[in-house]
Amino acid sequence: MGSRGRVPLVGLGKAQINNERGNYMFYVNLINRAYLESELDRHGILDLAEELIERLIEHVSLNDIYERVFIYAVSVVNEVYKKVHTQFNILENEDEEEQLRKVEFEVLTLSE
Secondary structure, three states, X not given: OOOOEEOOOOOOOEXXXXXXXXXXXXXXXXXXXXXXXXHHHHOOOHHHHHHHHHHHHHHOOOOOOOEEEEEXXXXXXXXXXXXXXXXXXXXXXXXXXXXXXXXXXXXXXXXX
């Protein structure tokens, strides 16, 4: 966690970061959530959606830079443990007045 304390959230929405510069509120927008959910559903693991989104919100920082975020989880698929690897891109913040972090789901892979 370092010098920043994060408030975990359920689902996408408002987040807060507390650091040496003060408290900052911002909003997280997963611009292609339907694509994430369809990929999870295709593999029979739609129930992981909220967990992945919560962990994504925890990784979104206050920086206005493009970042790639990898989130891993474990799930049981057809009675076999699978590692779920997801990749998201935090897009550049074009509107500095709005505290909005746009995030794009990029890819999901499974491995044993």
